[in-house]
Amino acid sequence: MNKSKASMRDIASAAGVSVTTVWMVIHDKPGISPQTAEKVWSAINDLDYRPRKSGNNSQLNTVGLLIEQSSIPAISDVFYGDVIRGVQSEAERLGMRVVLSVFDRNKRGFDLNGLIHDVRGVVVANDGDLPAQTVLQLTALDIPIVLIESYIAAQDFPCVLGDNFIAGYQITRHILDLGHRDIAVLKGPSKYSSLVDRLRGCMAAMAEEHLLFPPEWMPEPMSGHPIKGYVQMQEILALDRRPTAVIAISDKTAIGAMDAIREAGLRIPEDIAIGSIDNTRESQFTRPPLTTVHIPKYEIGMLAMQKLNRIIMGEDTTAFKSVVYSELIVRESCGSPGRSLENPETPGNAG
Amino acid sequence: MNKSKASMRDIASAAGVSVTTVWMVIHDKPGISPQTAEKVWSAINDLDYRPRKSGNNSQLNTVGLLIEQSSIPAISDVFYGDVIRGVQSEAERLGMRVVLSVFDRNKRGFDLNGLIHDVRGVVVANDGDLPAQTVLQLTALDIPIVLIESYIAAQDFPCVLGDNFIAGYQITRHILDLGHRDIAVLKGPSKYSSLVDRLRGCMAAMAEEHLLFPPEWMPEPMSGHPIKGYVQMQEILALDRRPTAVIAISDKTAIGAMDAIREAGLRIPEDIAIGSIDNTRESQFTRPPLTTVHIPKYEIGMLAMQKLNRIIMGEDTTAFKSVVYSELIVRESCGSPGRSLENPETPGNAG
DNA sequence: TTCAGTCTTGTTTAGTAAACACGAGCGCAC
DNA sequence: GTGCGCTCGTGTTTACTAAACAAGACTGAA
Secondary structure, three states: OOOOOOOHHHHHHHHOOOHHHHHHHHOOOOOOOHHHHHHHHHHHHHHOOOOOOHHHHHHHHEEEEEEEHHHOOHHHOOOHHHHHHHHHHHHHHOOOEEEEEEEOOOOOOOOHHHHHOOOOOEEEEOOOOOOHHHHHHHHHOOOOEEEEOOOOOOOOOOEEEEOHHHHHHHHHHHHHHOOOOOEEEEOOOOOOHHHHHHHHHHHHHHHHOOOOOOHHHOOOOOOOOOOOOHHHHHHHHOOOOOOOEEEEOOHHHHHHHHHHHHHOOOOOOOOOEEEEEEOOHHHHOOOOOOEEEEOOHHHHHHHHHHHHHHHHOOOOOOOEEEEEOOEEEOOOOOOOOOOOOOOOOOOOOOO | OOOOOOOHHHHHHHHOOOHHHHHHHHOOOOOOOHHHHHHHHHHHHHOOOOOOOHHHHHHHOEEEEEEEHHHOOHHHOOOHHHHHHHHHHHHHHOOOEEEEEEEOOOOOOOOHHHHHOOOOOEEEEOOOOOOHHHHHHHHHOOOOEEEEOOOOOOOOOOEEEEOHHHHHHHHHHHHHHOOOOOEEEEOOOOOOHHHHHHHHHHHHHHHHOOOOOOHHHOOOOOOOOOOOOHHHHHHHHOOOOOOOEEEEOOHHHHHHHHHHHHHOOOOOOOOOEEEEEEOOHHHHOOOOOOEEEEOOHHHHHHHHHHHHHHHHOOOOOOOEEEEEOOEEEOOOOOOOOOOOOOOOOOOOOOO
16 A cells, blocks of 8 residues: 555654645745754655655746857856856755756747746846847747846846946046057947947047047957957058057957967057956966956846846836946056056056 | 733734734734734724834834935925835835935034934935945945945945936937037036936947037036026037037936027027936926936836845845936927938938 | 546645743842 | 842744645546
8 A cells, every 4th residue: 555655744744743844844945943854854765755746846946048059068158157157056046947048040930939838937148149039029928038248228128237338438447547548449249239338338438538439440340250359450450550559348359359469479568458348267367367347247147047036026027227346357468557658657647 | 900001912812813823913924814814903903902112123124215405305306206206105015114314415424323223224315415435334334225326436335226328328329310410418517426427328329420529518517506507508609619409417407508598599409409318307398398318216216125125134145236227208309300400301320 | 438526646825832032120139 | 229130021933733725646437
């Protein structure tokens, strides 16, 4: 008669507690003393208990993490690795599971239906190649959604962002404060709203000094080229007049640009200073180490998961942007603040 | 012997339930059936129960709303009226009380101590005159704090903001799209971080068209002058060359500027177009009605209270900016989009 | 084969007993 | 009278439960 595996009721009587208590122990709810939990767990072990129904309800607290294919293997990607870790660890804290789902830019019709049935919400990491239409489709189906490092103008989605505008402003301000006035910028594809915001921040800082980036010093990015920034930088170096400093819109772009600068036989930062935004792990190992703006990637992931959970729980009713603070990290690629171009002692402030 | 008032235990036995249940009814906790609640409440009424300790614990869920004096009578203030309503209504939903506390810019040492003992957290509306030091003092005392429409650079405070940068960008973009190229801007005091961000957004939009605001078309604001924008606009109108459009950093500034424009015998928008940011209530009753950018003031207040509550409850651990979406409201003060300057049919896009 | 009825499973609601924190009052020595 | 410990009554919190509930699985009659 005891052929069928033990049930919660069996565990309860074996441990001398109520079924509810057993349930609470299994689901890690508050209000259980360590002793009781211990008793229950050992009873579960002794009787070899295995929940029956749990198969289907586990899907009920699973969320999807939609990510574009180019970032795969995403776990090790310079930017999204940290974001994913943040999402994952917050999900764990909330008792949720995360399923990774890759968006392939070549397959037009993305298989949303396969995803949405198993999932209570979706966080969309990065955009660019993920057409706004896909995102709208998700909301039409009433699936809660949170965007990461992207927003859609006039479409008020909940999202979590780095302070991209301020980051652009900060790095540009830093380079201006070092005395530079001939500054170029390596921008990114305009489909990434985060990169657009960064550029706008750069331009605002320049405008405060009544300066504009000359058009020839704002080359368009090569789409699809493996080494971002490399070709853009070459274009600038081929011009008659060369900038004394260049701002790269991302660390990756900066790294490509540094290659081009070195190949041209120029020194960093003596001939050309370079600064960027992201503070990815590799930025501290470039030669010279990159002056950049830290974007708290782990926190972005964490907050995104937290926000998604709150939307699912009905706690967040109005959509808003959550913006995490950025911080300028001064290393060596712009020269140190003590030694500006003309004035070795104090930061230059001419303008 | 029954001289002393009834206690929870008395209520409990009178209603035939446990003390815990009585407590849960009084504190509106979940897990009480309507019938039981009814029984308990009537017992409370019959025995004329009155909680003893509650005197001090009601202060425990009170929060302070710190506001600068110039905004008083704050309830009717054009901007902060809505914000305060938002804070208040969310506080009510959360079962909290709000005490208004006015910061007087003339009294240097603000009496924080009087406030902090009764309060579990503070939301600071506006800044400018509220020195950063005061804010830091609050955090040093470990009082949770949320800033509204302000942040302190490099000091990572939780805050709730309108999307000031984008708002500046939007109104400027709108005016540029109408074909204007000779554009002036009426900026605000630089101590207001929100107004600084708006200006930066304006400058970024201009820079995208490779334009800068000429310095003579960016007059400094008169500090302390009753009618904001009026004197600034007069300065611009006195110049040899006049702009075809002007951007006011706030609705209030725009209203002053419109007076100056009318006094100079010029028509709005035919001679000078004007746009601004805020969408305060009065902006729709100006003549002509003001084209402006809506900043959701009520939502800002609501989110600030929500965020403060979460910080108090220990749910929010990392500080971040919450940014609510803005929206361009096209009325008549810039001319209608169908009829731009040179081209009556389509928006001008030269540049 | 199907379909109503019951059984068994996990889950949720609505509740409780007992321990806890803390100030008020009380007695008692000094 | 004043300070000091002690108890006691207060509201509050923790740890736990009985009973109702939802839903799939099983069963046995039509």
